Structures are given as structure tokens and as C-alpha cells.
Amino acid sequence: MPLLKVEKVTCGYGDMQVLTDVSIEVKRGEVVSIIGPNGAGKSTVMKAVFGLLHPWSGRIEFDGVDISRHEPYQIVETGMCYVPQVANVFTELTVDENLDMGAFVRSDDQVGDRKQQIFDLFPRLYERRRQKAGKMSGGERQMVAMGSALMLDPKLILLDEPSAGLAPKMVDHIFERIVHVNRSFNIAVMMVEQNAKQSLQMAHRGYVMASGENRVEGTGTELLNDPDVARLYLGG
Amino acid sequence: MTQAGEGVRAAFGPRPGERLKAALQTRSALASVIALFFVLLIAAGLVQDASAGRILSLFVWGVMLGGVIGLGGIGLTLVYGVLKFPNFSHGALATLGAYIAFSTVAYLPKSEPIGPFSFGWELVAGLVIAMPLVGLVAIGVDRVMYRRLRVQRSSLVLFAMASLAMAFFLRSVIYLIWGSDFRFYYQGRANPALDLPLGLRVQADQIFILLLAVVLVTLVYLLLEKTKMGKAMRATANNPELAQVRGINTEKVIAYTWMLSGALAAAGGVMYGLASQLRPEMGFWLLLPMFAAVIMGSIGNPRGALAGAVIIGVAQQVSSAAISPAYGPGVAFVLLVLTLLIRPQGLFGERS
Numbered sequence: 001m002p003l004l005k006v007e008k009v010t011c012g013y014g015d016m017q018v019l020t021d022v023s024i025e026v027k028r029g030e031v032v033s034i035i036g037p038n039g040a041g042k043s044t045v046m047k048a049v050f051g052l053l054h055p056w057s058g059r060i061e062f063d064g065v066d067i068s069r070h071e072p073y074q075i076v077e078t079g080m081c082y083v084p085q086v087a088n089v090f091t092e093l094t095v096d097e098n099l100d101m102g103a104f105v106r107s108d109d110q111v112g113d114r115k116q117q118i119f120d121l122f123p124r125l126y127e128r129r130r131q132k133a134g135k136m137s138g139g140e141r142q143m144v145a146m147g148s149a150l151m152l153d154p155k156l157i158l159l160d161e162p163s164a165g166l167a168p169k170m171v172d173h174i175f176e177r178i179v180h181v182n183r184s185f186n187i188a189v190m191m192v193e194q195n196a197k198q199s200l201q202m203a204h205r206g207y208v209m210a211s212g213e214n215r216v217e218g219t220g221t222e223l224l225n226d227p228d229v230a231r232l233y234l235g236g
Numbered sequence: 237m238t239q240a241g242e243g244v245r246a247a248f249g250p251r252p253g254e255r256l257k258a259a260l261q262t263r264s265a266l267a268s269v270i271a272l273f274f275v276l277l278i279a280a281g282l283v284q285d286a287s288a289g290r291i292l293s294l295f296v297w298g299v300m301l302g303g304v305i306g307l308g309g310i311g312l313t314l315v316y317g318v319l320k321f322p323n324f325s326h327g328a329l330a331t332l333g334a335y336i337a338f339s340t341v342a343y344l345p346k347s348e349p350i351g352p353f354s355f356g357w358e359l360v361a362g363l364v365i366a367m368p369l370v371g372l373v374a375i376g377v378d379r380v381m382y383r384r385l386r387v388q389r390s391s392l393v394l395f396a397m398a399s400l401a402m403a404f405f406l407r408s409v410i411y412l413i414w415g416s417d418f419r420f421y422y423q424g425r426a427n428p429a430l431d432l433p434l435g436l437r438v439q440a441d442q443i444f445i446l447l448l449a450v451v452l453v454t455l456v457y458l459l460l461e462k463t464k465m466g467k468a469m470r471a472t473a474n475n476p477e478l479a480q481v482r483g484i485n486t487e488k489v490i491a492y493t494w495m496l497s498g499a500l501a502a503a504g505g506v507m508y509g510l511a512s513q514l515r516p517e518m519g520f521w522l523l524l525p526m527f528a529a530v531i532m533g534s535i536g537n538p539r540g541a542l543a544g545a546v547i548i549g550v551a552q553q554v555s556s557a558a559i560s561p562a563y564g565p566g567v568a569f570v571l572l573v574l575t576l577l578i579r580p581q582g583l584f585g586e587r588s
Binding site: 050052071072073076077081082084087088089090091092093097100101102104105148152 | 464467468470471473474475477478479480481482483484485486
């Protein structure tokens with residue numbers, strides 16, 4: 001049974017339909033990358049999965065539970081977390097407080113250990129833990145955003161364009177950390193990326209979206225070697 | 237701006253006019269104007285033959301009044317932070333708190349005054365009852381009115397108008413229940429001023445009010461900085477969408493915010509009633525100084541609201557050495573206008 005199952009979901013904002021019959025699956029421990037041109041509806045899939053938009057039709061199931069009508073705060077309790085592309089840190093809160101908010105729904109005594117693991121994952125955050133997140137660089141903010149999402153100890157993390165606006169060196173670092181999180185924490189990853197080639201290289205499987213539908217799916221390598229996908233979405 | 241334009245700007249710096257404008261809008265410019273305003277107030281008081289001891293006493297009373305304004309202002313600024321609208325009915329919540337305490341005092345048997353104070357334990361009981369009760373009223377008002385506007389994603393102006401309507405509604409309810417007469421917690425009981433060194437004359441009640449304000453403000457600070465719900469309130473104020481994404485039930489945070497700000501407003505109202513007398517418009521006259529304090533201290537910033545409140549409280553009291561105390565709200569208004577003209581984002585705000 002897949003961990004996340006998006007079944008023929010149609011939805012949009014207000015009267016504007018963005019997605020048509022989108023179906024996506026993420027298995028336990030898997031890295032899934034969604035690529036496609038601007039306006040293909042990639043971020044909208046993320047929002048629908050996380051309950052920020054409710055499907056007009058279709059069904060979303062997570063870990064055996066129908067979450068189609070769940071609100072985000074209920075979805076967090078099921079063990080899924082989401083890193084939005086922009087405004088993904090509390091700028092007025094310190095790094096430490098941002099991490100605390102990531103564990104908001106947890107009340108167990110493992111939270112302190114978890115924070116230590118996050119500091120080991122991103123040592124820079126430990127150095128800056130008393131600093132306001134709003135005073136940090138783009139790459140550091142991305143670390144704060146991912147770190148606070150991981151505080152939940154989730155089964156699945158949704159990443160919306162984690163490399164957007166970062167310097168190439170920082171992009172490599174963030175991608176390397178995502179692979180590390182997937183392997184050593186055994187957390188499934190579903191990510192949306194503009195940086196199609198790099199994200200397919202690290203993904204187990206990928207989906208290519210266009211005009212609100214999923215067009216092609218396959219393993220990362222299959223998609224990288226597919227001539228149509230290469231010509232249309234990977235820049236030749 | 238084009239890249240060429242930026243190059244020119246880098247080579248020659250901003251034009252002198254812009255540089256002057258920028259210098260006039262700094263934090264220190266606003267602080268200096270406020271300081272100058274104080275110098276003028278004190279000078280005016282001395283010209284009117286007020287003694288140094290009297291001005292010093294007025295300063296202390298001003299800090300006390302600042303505590304009262306600050307308790308209201310912290311609630312106002314928290315509600316603004318989380319819900320993003322100016323709550324014009326905040327003064328009415330303070331009035332309601334004062335009258336609930338009044339009814340409690342009237343209902344309970346009178347005990348002996350505590351120590352040097354004018355009041356007995358029944359006023360303390362009134363305070364303890366009024367705070368959560370007004371908090372619940374504030375939550376109730378939110379459920380009935382603001383939540384519906386929130387669900388419909390109404391515009392800011394509708395929220396502001398709704399809260400103004402609620403201010404008149406609550407005031408009418410207070411008129412209906414308690415009438416329009418002036419009231420005192422203890423009719424005819426005096427609280428003579430204590431003679432302290434340096435010609436300082438302060439009532440024991442005023443010292444009580446000041447200490448209570450300090451205690452409540454400290455508790456609010458600890459709540460916001462140290463507790464999970466406090467951090468969640470700050471997080472929700474900072475970025476409501478992300479707060480939801482992190483699993484924070486923002487409706488619950490909103491309810492806590494109303495409870496806290498309603499309770500603080502009630503405490504402010506009880507203290508204001510103790511310092512002067514109770515009347516149905518008392519909260520309305522506190523509203524202007526509260527807004528002035530909140531804007532001066534940068535809207536959404538609780539510590540700023542407190543600092544602004546102390547500045548405004550002291551200015552109001554010191555002005556009474558030179559002009560009629562009835563002009564107190566006018567003094568707050570002058571400070572509000574000065575802030576808006578010089579630095580609308582307030583003393584602690586970043587440039588927007």
C-alpha cells in the first residue's frame with residue numbers, strides 16, 4: 001500500500017480550475033519529484049495534498065486515512081509536513097523558536113533529542129539558534145524551514161521548490177541534505193522542482209506535469225532518458 | 237529603477253532633499269521630538285508655579301496611568317497582530333471589567349481595607365472575576381461577529397466598522413445595566429496621599445496599581461516568550477499561513493488572544509476605576525491613549541505598546557501641571573499625530 005495516494009484529483013482556486021484528474025503515489029521511504037513548466041499546477045498539487053485546498057473531486061489518502069477534507073493542522077497530526085516555497089519561516093521568531101513551532105503538535109519527551117538531530121543535520125542552525133530567522137540568508141532560511149518541518153518526525157515531507165533563488169553551491173548542499181534526510185531518517189520526500197535534471201537524478205520516481213495534468217511518470221532514470229521529456233522539460 | 241539609475245545613485249548618493257527626509261524619519265528624530273515635547277510640558281508646568289515635587293509626583297502618577305493604558309494597549313496590539321484589525325471596542329471591554337468588579341464589590345460584604353489601601357479583599361475578588369469574564373465576552377463577540385467576517389474574508393474596513401459598532405453596543409449595555417451615574421468602588425472612602433521624600437505625594441492605591449501593572453506585564457511577557465501558546469501567538473501574528481502549516485490551530489490561538497487581551501483590558505479598567513471613578517464612557521476615553529501608545533510603540537509589538545503607554549501616561553499627567561486635566565486625551569492625540577507625521581511605523585518598527 002502506498003504511503004500517499006492522490007487519486008484523480010480535480011481542484012483549483014475559487015472558480016478557476018487548475019488540476020484535472022491528477023493521480024500521484026508516494027511509497028514509504030521514496031523520493032518522488034514532480035517537474036513541469038511554470039503554471040503546470042505543481043505547487044497546487046502540494047497545497048491540495050496538505051489540505052490548503054480541498055479537492056473538487058477525487059480522493060487523497062495518507063497512510064490508509066482519507067485526508068481529502070482534513071485541515072492542515074489535522075494533516076500535521078497524521079505525520080506529514082510541508083515546506084512552502086516562500087514565506088516558509090517565522091521571520092520574527094528565533095531559529096530555536098521556529099524549530100519549536102515545527103514540533104507544535106508533539107507533546108512527547110523526544111522533542112529535545114529531535115532538535116539535537118536537526119542541529120546535527122544543519123550545524124549552521126545551532127550556531128545561529130538565537131538569531132531571528134528574518135535576518136538570515138536565503139540558504140539558511142531554507143535550512144530553518146526544512147529543519148522545523150522535520151521537527152515533527154514525519155513520514156512524508158513535501159518540499160515546494162527547495163532550490164528556488166539559491167546560489168548553485170547552496171543548491172547542491174540542500175539537495176545533498178534532502179538525500180541524507182531520506183536515507184538516514186527514512187522519510188519519504190515529495191518535491192516540486194524547477195531544477196528538473198538535478199531533482200530527477202536524486203529521485204526514485206518522477207512525474208511530469210503540464211497544464212494541470214500528469215502526463216508522464218517513471219523512475220528518475222527513465223524520465224531523464226526519455227527523449228520527449230528531455231526535449232520539452234529538461235532543456236534539450 | 238534602471239541599472240544605470242542605480243549606478244548614478246551609487247556614485248553621487250541620495251539627493252540632499254531625500255537625505256534630509258530620511259534623517260527626519262529616524263527613530264532618534266521621533267525620540268528627540270518626544271523629548272522636546274516633554275521639556276515644553278515641564279517648562280509650562282514650572283511657569284504655572286508647579287513645584288518640582290509636584291512635577292515629580294505627576295511623573296509617578298503618569299507611570300501608573302501608563303500601566304493602565306499599557307494593559308489595554310498590549311491587548312490591542314496582540315489582537316492587531318493576530319487578527320490584523322484595529323479593535324475599536326477595546327475600551328468598552330475595559331469599562332465592562334470595571335463595572336463587573338463594581339458589582340462584585342457591591343454584592344460581597346465589605347471587609348476592612350487592606351493595609352494602607354482604600355479597598356478590601358472584595359475588590360481583589362472583583363478583579364479576579366472580571367478578568368476571565370471579560371475574556372469570555374471578547375471570545376463570544378469574536379464567535380458571533382468577527383469569525384463570520386473572517387470566514388467570508390471580509391475587508392479590513394468591515395472589521396474596523398464592526399468593532400466600532402460593538403463599542404457602541406457594549407457601552408449601551410453598560411448604560412442599561414449600571415446607569416449613567418458616576419460610581420465609586422467605595423463611596424466616600426478616602427485614600428490620602430502618602431508623603432514620601434523629595435516632596436513626592438502618592439496614594440497607596442496608586443502604588444498598588446503600578447505594582448499590579450508590573451506583575452501583569454511580566455506575566456504576559458513570560459507567557460509570550462516562554463510558553464508554547466505564547467510562541468504560537470507570536471508565530472500566528474508573524475505568518476498565519478505558515479502557522480497553520482506547522483499544525484497550529486489558528487482559531488484556538490485567536491480564542492486565547494481574545495481571552496488574554498480581554499482579561500488585560502478588564503484589569504486596566506478596574507485599575508482606572510480605582511484611580512478615578514467609574515463611568516460608562518471611561519473606556520472610550522482610554523481608547524485614544526491606547527491607540528496612541530500602540531502606534532508609537534509600533535503596532536503589533538507588545539513591548540513597544542508598553543513603552544508608548546508609559547510615555548503617553550506621563551505626558552498626560554505632567555501636562556495637568558499647566559493645563560486642565562480634561563485635555564489629557566488631547567495630549568495623547570498630539571503625540572499620536574507627531575508619531576504619524578515623523579515615523580508612522582513607530583519607535584520600534586522597521587522601515588516598511
